[in-house]
Amino acid sequence: MKRTFVLMTLLALLGLQHTVSASIIKKVAPSFWWADMKNPELQILLYGDNISSSDVSISSKDILLKDVVKQENPNYLILYMDLSEAAPQTFQITLKQGKKQTVVPYEIKQRKAAASKVEGFNAGDVLYLIMPDRFANGNPSNDVVPGMLEAKVDRNDPFARHGGDLAGIENNLDYLSNLGVTAIWLNPIQENDMKEGSYHGYAITDYYQVDRRLGSNEEFCKLVEQAHSKGMKVVMDMIFNHCGSENYLFKDMPSKDWFNFKGNYTQTSYKTASVQDIHASDYERKIAVDGWFTESMPDLNQRNRHVASYLIQSSIWWIEYAGINGIRQDTHPYADFDMMSQWCKAVTDEYPDFNIVGETWLNSNVLVSFWQKDSKLAAPRNSNLRTVMDFPLMEQMNKAFDEETTDWNGGLYRLYDYLTQDLVYADPMNLLVFLDNHDTSRFYLNEEATQNTERYKQALVFLLTTRGIPQIYYGTEILMAADKANGDGLLRCDFPGGWKNDPRNCFNEANRTPQQNEAFAYMQKLLQWRKGNEIIAKGGLKHFAPNKGIYVYERKYGNKSITVLMNGTDKTQTLDLAPYKEVLPATSAHDVLTDENINLDKDLTLPGRGILILEF
Known part of the structure; x- marks a missing residue:
């Protein structure tokens, strides 16, 4: 005994x-x-x-x-x-x-000591979005894991696994630090033991386990620690709206009310605007929120208190365990509003400086603003979601730099006009701003075509100097290109050089084309200048309607400011500076892009598509 x-x-x-x-x-x-x-x-x-x-x-x-x-x-x-x-x-x-x-x-x-004092990401950061399976393969031995359902690696198939992993990301942290990014956002790393399409990570089969083909839980903690040691934060992608159909919680459901429509596949309409539509029918709201994203992604019922606790705890577990700095929540409006609000509050109660950004893919700033914390449009309810994704601005940016700007429409006027409506947002500085991501066409559509590099440069300047928190999709710095019309798999191409036998290693300057190096150097200069820049991180925004196609705006914090002038036409334009004296506090200024001193006595001439970032 x-x-x-x-x-x-x-x-x-x-x-x-x-x-x-x-x-x-x-x-x-x-x-x-x-x-x-x-x-x-x-x-x-x-x-x-x-x-x-x-x-x-x-x-x-x-x-x-x-x-x-x-x-x-x-x-x-x-x-x-x-x-x-x-x-x-x-x-x-x-x-x-x-x-x-x-x-x-x-x-x-x-x-751990000071565990609750996690530093979240904010407007002083630039997020670099990585799809782990497609970035770099640091450990080929985990490409295929015996017993997992998708057991092959095929880099010729855009919808198969390619073998990228956490070790590959860790091996290239110096590249990212040298580029100047301050945070990395990883598409989902949790286990996706699905029969096909598991590379993207959005069908989770175990909320507490890193997918073994990416690495282990311990390897993720090490990646976070290494990123922190190099001054970079880590943002983790999470999905509360749905899980993968191979998740044990679905295959052997605790009860039918763990999933919407009692676990029976019912397709969502994707029309989540019905959530805030004052005219929407009950049916429209229910089918949008309770319907399933796809048949292989069963829709979780967050109104079940046990489901809510399970999901909330899983996120807090990863923050406490790995020390991550932020969460990007997938398909945020597809989940139950009240539960998601409860979750955001629970996380920030535990970690006051932590930040969550919700994917709010809606077609207007009014609809997006509804989802931000303290929105008057949602009152008396409150989402408690500090940061939302500015999809409407992404759409405007993807058009603005291709068009000729007039003083009343098109081109850069689109950006001016859109920003005049920022009063709908409770906090415009807490908007995630981006040119593209893993679900959209890349900003650079065709790498073989001769594209105007001025388009790329103007877009980067605006992205990195306007209000909000910028996000860059991996490979943008080397002009990686893809059109969504050719399929999502191609939007998520392998980073050249991330695999041992790649013909070109674009992590290395010597292997990039002259055009790629020009793009990389331009982004690097902006990112390194932006790092630690309080004017950009905290400053207010003041702008002027385009005049002769030139858009002028100021960012100001305390007694320091920068003023951006951008020519949205193909013609050389001369601008009378008298109307802009309130944002030109001196008769000369340093141009960040050329390191030259610019005279601001009376008139200023800008070449076609020219840009100035003037520091005062």
Whole structure:
């Protein structure tokens, strides 16, 4: 008897599950937690064969087992615990069925010092968006993992896995730091054990596990640590609206109300404007929000309190565990508004400076503004979502730099006109601004065509000097090109040089074309200048309607300012500077782009598509 007790104790200390002819626990989510969190409640989801009839007890004296919730499916138990008085410890959860029992050791860890003081991303940052499978392959040994459903790598197939991984990103952190980005946003890295199309990551099959073909949980923590050591933040992509159909929570549902339409595939309309449409029918709202994104992505029911707790905890677990600086939430308006609001508040209550950006793919600034924290349009409800994605501005930018600007329409007037409407936003500085991403045509459409590099340069200057938080899609710095009409897979091409036998390594200056090096150097100059620049990070925006096709705007913080002048025509234009004296506080200024001193006495001549960034 004494030997049995010693053996049980030893197994518990080793973190192993001990059973006495009882059911095997297949999943414990989360697998551990922390003491001294601001929210003392912990939900533990247990999954194993026929465990719901168990009597549950815990060995800890300072943890309160508040509730044991059974589901329709006998293979689940959901435990709610109060950790208000809990010290760091490992305790035992005992499931007893008659004379049979299962003992599950559970660890409450000590929080790291200042864990709640995570620094979130903000308008002083530039996010560099990476699809991990397509960026660089640092560890070919994890390309194929035995037992996973998509078991091949085929770089000739744009919809197959290509083998990029976390090690590949880590190997190129110096490249990114040298370029001047201050944060990396990774498309989803959590397990996507799907039969096909798993490369993009948006069909999660385990919310607590890094996909093994990308690396391990420990490797992700190391990547975050290394990025931080080089002055870069890390933003993690998350998906609460849906999961993958191979997720155990769907294949063996705790209950049918874990998923919308009781787990039966019902296609969404994608018309999420119905959420804030005052004229929308109940049917339109329901089918938009509760409908499934695709058949392989079952729609989670966030109105189920257990689902809500599961999702909220999963995000807090990654922040605490890996030390990430932000989350980009996929398909934000497709999920339940109230639950998503609760989630945003729970995260920022725990980590006050942390930032979340929601994917708000809507076709007007009015619709997008509804989703931002403190929006008057959503009142009295509040999304608590600090940052939203400015898709309408992306559309305007993809047209503006191709057109001739007049003083009343087209070209740069589009940008002026759009920004005059910023009063709809509760906080224009907390908008994510971008030229393209993994779901849109690349800004540079055809790398083989002769494109006007001035278009690229004007777009970058505007992106990196206007209000908001800029995001750059990987490869933009070397003019990677793709049109969405040719399929999403091609929008997510491999970065040349990310694989050992690539014919060209564009991480290396010597292997880039002269045009690519010109583009890289131009972006690098802007990014390095922008880094730590409080005028851009915190300054106000003042602009003038285009005159002779020239758009003029100022960013000002305290007694420092920069003024941008951009010629939206192909002709040389001479501008009388008298109307602009309020944003030209001196008779000369330093031009960031050329490092020359510019005389501002009376008139200023700008060549066709010319740009000045004047520092005062």
